[in-house]
Amino acid sequence: MKILLIEDEIELAKSIQNYFTHNSFVCEWVDCKEAAIDKICCYDYDCILLDLMLPDGDGIEILKKLRSLNKTEGVIIISAKNGLDTRIEGFNEGADDFLVKPFHLSELMVRVQALIRRRQFSGISKVVFNEIEIDVFAKSVVVGENEIKLTKKEYALLLFLIANKGRVLSKSAIAEHLSGDMADMLDNFDFIYVHMGRLKSKLKAAGGNDYIKTVHGLGYKWING
Amino acid sequence: MGKELLNKISWVYIGYSVLILLVLAPLFYYVIDEINLEDVEESMILRRDEFVTYNLPEFKVEDIQKWNEFNRDVKIQPGNEVAKDTVFHTYFYDELADENEPYLVLYSPITIEGKEFTYFTRIDLVETPDLVMSFVWLFLLVIVLLLIGLFFITRYLSGRLWQPFFEILKQVEQFELxxxxxxxxxxxxxxxxxxxxxxxxxxxxxxxxxxxxxxxxxxxxxxxxxxxxxxxxxxxxxxxxxxxxxxxxxxxxxxxxxxxxxxxxxxxxxxxxxxxxxxxFEGKGKIQVNDIIARSIDFFEEQAAVKGIKVSVIGAESCDVMANIDLVEVMLHNLFMNAIRHNILDGDINIHIQSNSITFSNTGHQTPLEQEKLFRRFSKGNPSQKGTGLGLSIVKKIVDQNGWQIDYNYNNCLHAFTIKF
CATH class of the missing domain: 1.10.287 (Helix Hairpins)
Known part of the structure; x- marks a missing residue:
């Protein structure tokens, strides 16, 4: 998987690049509009991460350029601007998703993967991890031979964990992923224990291995088989 | 509450007018009295001079008796009583009116056919009590007219002239920054x-x-x-x-x-x-408050469950408001979260929805919260709590912006926030 990161904050770009590289993505990075346009003219990407406020112009223009080139890359806008106008303009110009800074890297990861899945029409609707098979269209989960019934939150949690396999997920990242904007109001993330516990026991009951590891004090981790 | 400015001014005017009138009344009386006396004296002297000029040259001693018979106020008396003109006050008994009347009297020496006589004339004066009474009445009338006039002028002025002022005042009172x-x-x-x-x-x-x-x-x-x-x-x-x-x-x-x-x-x-x-936040639309609660109830029940809190929603009536949906959501979510955050373990939350109001009541601390600090930014009831201290001020702001009303009260160990739409 190859993604293009267009972001002028060096440190943030480095962190994103690191995170994606670690999960076997190829992540190219440019820090201005000009360089970004050069890149998209010459190469194809699976996904583009776009910051709107660039030193040499508005990121929206890159979206327009993509369209004029008839490119079909999925685009996720990552921006500090959160106005409704900005969002609408972004979506109108062909962006697929919008993530407001500051965000969790793990959240960005799961969104990128979901976007890539949606964009590939070649029938890859399945996320497979060892004996666990998730059909993202049917939203069904099979462990070995057994299908298991998950609640909406448990399902989202499972996908989130697998998308970020091998990475430590903080409780706040998990809570935000599960509750969306509502997570802003939470002052403790204790409710995720409940979902985590149920998910664990359902996977176990269906004969799956225990991949969910508690990282003391920090959060959870889906360990690589 | 002070007095109206205009009333105050009027009272000062009236007070001053009355004072001046009271001070001037005796003076007036004195001046009028003097002028009257002077005038009376002058007319007596004139009368005497006319007598001396027209009557005296042909006047005979035998005419005196006849003259005195027909003139009440001018008489010729025998003898030389005064050496020169003498004017003085005196009272004469008036038989008809049965009272003493004040008179001014002139005695003047004259000579008829070589004999010395005394010319006497008198003029009735205004009685002092009569004059004083008329003055009192006159001045009272002036004062009363002044009072009535000032009263109506004040009313007219405060109604008309001051109208722009009160208009300005009203607007400034209603203005909020x-x-x-x-x-x-x-x-x-x-x-x-x-x-x-x-x-x-x-x-x-x-x-x-x-x-x-x-x-x-x-x-x-x-x-x-x-x-x-x-x-x-x-x-x-x-x-x-x-x-x-x-x-x-x-x-x-x-x-x-x-x-x-x-x-x-x-x-x-x-x-x-x-x-x-x-x-x-501009776009406004018709929003069902019940819907918003129904949509978020799962999320909040999950949060409440961590503390063992029981949430119950009462409200068969549907509550519709015209407002921006994002803001109404923020407002209700904040109140809901507030009820969870400040609750006790195994507490209760009741949400009561009526056609034009919603009430969140919850168990919590056993003491009522301080009303005036409630909606202030960064004022937290309990500093150890993790909230931002902005939740209720956001709620208040949204309530104010939509012209609604929010009330807090503490009853039966329940803290209740009510929004009236």
């Missing part, structure tokens, strides 16, 4: 009122400008903070991935991570507050 109401002061023909409205306009415009730039500043600051915050967050997330993190470091990292969340939330709430101030 954080609301986007525009003031239009009336043009008046009175210079002072125009000056007043000009100064007020200037003052208000300047303050509105300052207020706006301040809330813009908050918005910009919150925005600018987002990028460094994003880097901070990403770096912490990277750090926790490291395999060589010790348990102690993990603890510190988790504290860092929690505080980033807090920081982020504060920033978001500040942004929200200033955006409500700047009226960025």
């Amino acid at each position: 954080d609301k986007t109401t525009t003031l239009s002061f009336p043009q008046s023909t009175i210079q002072e009122f125009n000056q007043l409205s000009r100064s007020l306009e200037k003052l208000i415009n300047k303050n509105t400008l300052i207020y706006k730039s301040q809330s813009e500043f908050i918005e910009n600051a919150a925005h600018e903070l987002q990028t460094p915050l994003a880097i901070f967050k990403a770096k912490v997330e990277e750090l926790i991935q490291r395999e060589d993190v010790t348990e102690g470091q993990a603890k510190e990292l988790s504290i860092l991570s929690n505080n980033i969340v807090r920081f982020e939330r504060l920033n978001k709430n500040l942004l929200l507050l200033s955006r409500i101030d700047n009226d960025t």
